[in-house]
Amino acid sequence: MKLIVDQDLCISCGLCIETCPEVFDWNDDGKADVILDPVPEELEESAREAQDGCPTEAIQEP
Numbered sequence: 001m002k003l004i005v006d007q008d009l010c011i012s013c014g015l016c017i018e019t020c021p022e023v024f025d026w027n028d029d030g031k032a033d034v035i036l037d038p039v040p041e042e043l044e045e046s047a048r049e050a051q052d053g054c055p056t057e058a059i060q061e062p
Contacts, residue, residue: 001039002062003047005032009058016050016059023047032058 005016005024010031016024017032022043027033039047051059 001041001044001047002037003034003039003051004060004062005034006058006060007031007033009056011056011058013055015053015055019050019053020046024050 003023007027007029012026012031014026014032017026020043023034023036023039023046024032025035036043
């Protein structure tokens with residue numbers, strides 16, 4: 001599974017990082033970014049939960 005964070009849509013709310021810190025973290029611009037590519041199978045459910053919870057739908061599949 002591959003995910004990206006659209007930096008133009010990210011509002012830095014941190015919800016994805018709270019939901020799945022193994023996959024998402026802050027980048028140098030203070031926005032969320034994917035730190036595991038591809039997302040390991042055992043973290044896919046948590047990553048999808050973060051994707052579904054993103055208020056701006058910034059987490060997307062490329």
